[in-house]
Amino acid sequence: MREVAVIGIGITKFGELWDKSFRQLIAEAGSKAILDAGIEGKEIDEMYVGSMSSGRFVGQEHVGALVADAAGFSHMHIPSTRVEGACASGGLAVRQGYLSIASGMNDIVVVGGMEKMNDVGGNDATATLATAADQEWEAFFGTTFPALYAMIATRHMHEYGTTKEQLAQVAVKNHANGAKNPYAQYRREITLELAMNATTVAYPLGLLDCSPVTDGAASLILCAADKAKKYTDKAIKIIGSGQGSDSLALHGRRDICTLDATVHAAKTAYKQAGITSKDIDFAEVHDCFTIAEICAIEDLGFVKKGEGGKAIDNKITTLDGSLPVNTSGGLKSKGHPVGATGVAQMVEVTQQLRGEAEARQLKDAKIGLAHNVGGSGATCVIHIMEAM
Amino acid sequence: MGGVARFWREIPQRYNLIGNKCEECGQVFFPPRESCPKCRRKSMGKIKEIKLTGKGKIVTYSIIHVGPEEFEEQVPYPIAIIQLDEGPRITAQIVDCDIHDVKIGMKVESTFRKIQQDGSTGAIYYGYKFIKRK
Numbered sequence: 001m002r003e004v005a006v007i008g009i010g011i012t013k014f015g016e017l018w019d020k021s022f023r024q025l026i027a028e029a030g031s032k033a034i035l036d037a038g039i040e041g042k043e044i045d046e047m048y049v050g051s052m053s054s055g056r057f058v059g060q061e062h063v064g065a066l067v068a069d070a071a072g073f074s075h076m077h078i079p080s081t082r083v084e085g086a087c088a089s090g091g092l093a094v095r096q097g098y099l100s101i102a103s104g105m106n107d108i109v110v111v112g113g114m115e116k117m118n119d120v121g122g123n124d125a126t127a128t129l130a131t132a133a134d135q136e137w138e139a140f141f142g143t144t145f146p147a148l149y150a151m152i153a154t155r156h157m158h159e160y161g162t163t164k165e166q167l168a169q170v171a172v173k174n175h176a177n178g179a180k181n182p183y184a185q186y187r188r189e190i191t192l193e194l195a196m197n198a199t200t201v202a203y204p205l206g207l208l209d210c211s212p213v214t215d216g217a218a219s220l221i222l223c224a225a226d227k228a229k230k231y232t233d234k235a236i237k238i239i240g241s242g243q244g245s246d247s248l249a250l251h252g253r254r255d256i257c258t259l260d261a262t263v264h265a266a267k268t269a270y271k272q273a274g275i276t277s278k279d280i281d282f283a284e285v286h287d288c289f290t291i292a293e294i295c296a297i298e299d300l301g302f303v304k305k306g307e308g309g310k311a312i313d314n315k316i317t318t319l320d321g322s323l324p325v326n327t328s329g330g331l332k333s334k335g336h337p338v339g340a341t342g343v344a345q346m347v348e349v350t351q352q353l354r355g356e357a358e359a360r361q362l363k364d365a366k367i368g369l370a371h372n373v374g375g376s377g378a379t380c381v382i383h384i385m386e387a388m
Numbered sequence: 389m390g391g392v393a394r395f396w397r398e399i400p401q402r403y404n405l406i407g408n409k410c411e412e413c414g415q416v417f418f419p420p421r422e423s424c425p426k427c428r429r430k431s432m433g434k435i436k437e438i439k440l441t442g443k444g445k446i447v448t449y450s451i452i453h454v455g456p457e458e459f460e461e462q463v464p465y466p467i468a469i470i471q472l473d474e475g476p477r478i479t480a481q482i483v484d485c486d487i488h489d490v491k492i493g494m495k496v497e498s499t500f501r502k503i504q505q506d507g508s509t510g511a512i513y514y515g516y517k518f519i520k521r522k
Contacts, residue, residue, distance in 0.1 A: 138479045142459045150450035203451035251469045251477040
């Protein structure tokens with residue numbers, strides 16, 4: 001198996017981008033990544049793009065070809081495939097590109113992720129996100145997507161004494177980081193009081209425990225590691241890639257508070273990288289809801305099961321903590337254009353490892369992890385990255 | 389939400405809590421499975437339908453304040469994951485009680501109710517909700 005490196009990154013502003021279309025967003029992110037890598041179109045062997053539900057959000061399927069077309073590659077007939085795994089679609093697209101280079105089939109692959117969520121109204125966006133849940137056995141009975149994570153939170157509070165204040169502190173931290181990220185949807189800090197008193201969406205989760213509806217796109221250029229030097233001296237190697245699946249419905253899981261798909265994906269990725277969770281210097285984790293970040297740091301092995309809340313109290317995961325989490329602002333503050341998220345997380349990890357994260361730059365960050373989840377935990381994809 | 393057949397074909401499960409059971413290892417499934425994930429090929433032809441009692445207890449819950457369009461008039465309403473006495477866990481609304489009474493460990497039983505309807509003139513969809521067990 002060949003080693004794979006990231007040689008280019010591109011990301012659009014995240015937010016309510018009323019003046020930008022779906023195809024403009026992905027073309028912008030892809031062009032930035034291609035320019036950053038310094039590759040030419042004719043060198044691209046293949047493309048993989050992640051989108052959760054372009055069909056419902058903008059009424060457009062068949063977006064593999066659309067993306068190649070929007071990038072100006074239609075006359076070159078580059079193979080381009082859309083990948084879907086709900087909110088993990090972007091991470092899955094990266095993994096497909098990774099596998100195709102690792103296998104020896106391709107040398108240079110463009111991966112992208114995008115979602116244009118604001119072209120439909122709030123109810124339609126919520127209903128579309130709910131399709132990541134089990135439609136027949138969860139959503140039919142009135143469950144919402146926030147309610148699934150709320151049920152994880154209720155159980156976590158019951159078993160481990162996690163508090164609403166600890167949940168709110170996750171949002172406060174991620175907003176503080178997002179305020180430093182020029183691409184973030186919400187570039188402002190919030191107070192604990194504001195987070196605690198936000199209107200309830202699904203008890204025990206309030207509005208500020210939830211990630212927003214976002215438009216945005218992100219892209220990476222992947223290259224066989226032995227060829228990366230030809231293009232850049234700041235290539236970032238992917239040293240581990242793991243993926244896991246689990247029951248679609250939350251009620252089908254072994255344990256409500258553990259995302260076994262994350263545990264499985266992490267185990268695979270750590271093993272491949274030849275490291276343990278202790279070797280990770282920082283991580284971008286899938287905080288679609290504040291409780292998801294608490295579960296993630298437990299399931300990734302950063303802290304023991306049940307101690308995620310305490311880790312927040314002890315400020316382990318802040319920008320100056322011993323294990324910074326979501327330096328980008330996370331899904332909470334940076335925004336969550338679902339198909340783009342997994343790719344955008346790796347843009348952040350790359351920026352940190354290159355030393356290009358500006359106001360939110362970490363000191364001595366050598367190994368970073370990106371953790372992308374689909375649904376309430378039925379899919380998880382993890383990538384571990386290291387500077388070459 | 390799609391055609392009526394999509395709801396009609398789930399009537400045995402949703403109206404009468406019909407699950408099934410692997411006669412090889414005894415595990416009960418709801419919704420029914422085609423084969424047992426543990427016994428796999430040994431379970432072929434040995435999966436038998438059973439009617440569940442509908443009795444169980446709450447594993448976790450949430451109170452939904454922002455509901456889907458079809459449920460907007462019901463907010464705030466509790467939704468829960470219930471562990472049935474026979475083993476399977478299912479997701480359903482908890483009704484006929486003060487929302488503040490809903491607790492983890494509360495004993496509940498199923499009841500047949502209207503779940504949603506397809507607009508003002510479309511089909512009405514029924515299924516299970518749960519009430520506090522007396």
